[in-house]
Amino acid sequence: MSRPVERKAHPLSMRLPETDIAIIDRAAALRGRSRTDFVRDATVRAAEDALMETTPIRMSPAGFKMFMAALSGPAAPVPEMVELFKRTAPWESKASPSYTDAAPRGEDAAKRKSRAGKRR
Template sequence: MSRVKKRKEHPLSMRLPETDVAIIDRAAAIRGRSRTDFVREAAVRAAEDVLLETMPIRMSSAGFKAFVEALSQPARPVPEMVELFQRTAPWESGKAEAEK
């Protein structure tokens, strides 16, 4: 009796317009990846995003109470964010023009 091996890989085939393939190939080349690796990674990442958006968050009653308590506190400034928003943007300071 022969053993049947379970396939670890499953083929996936798509028909794409030439312009889509050109864009994918260009992006894959920039990343130093093959078309297959690039498309697989992008598809898996997109699928994970969808699943994470729809996945319920579960926590204990005590955890939920602590979460609500933290959200109920007044907002506190984050010094690094305050400093970041006080900086002048490069396109506003003229530095970008001087570097050309």
């Protein structure tokens, strides 16, 4: 005789406008996921965020002193961050056009501005 199997998943039903479904489907497709997986992950993530915002952090008095000492002490550089900030940003490389090439500056910009003021 077989025993009934306990369901591990619980259905959740929602009524949403077509526009919301279209946005969800588009985002789910971009992530390569089903609508159900996408909505479940987004909902659980939002629920975890809400819980983390309201969950008190408990620590011993000694732990709190150590925590406060760490916050109050001098900052120490993180080697990976130092290296990251030394790199040239992709938009600053010589291969890509610079902002100054795309937007005229100086005298030309001033002339256009004065002409625009005279038209008013």
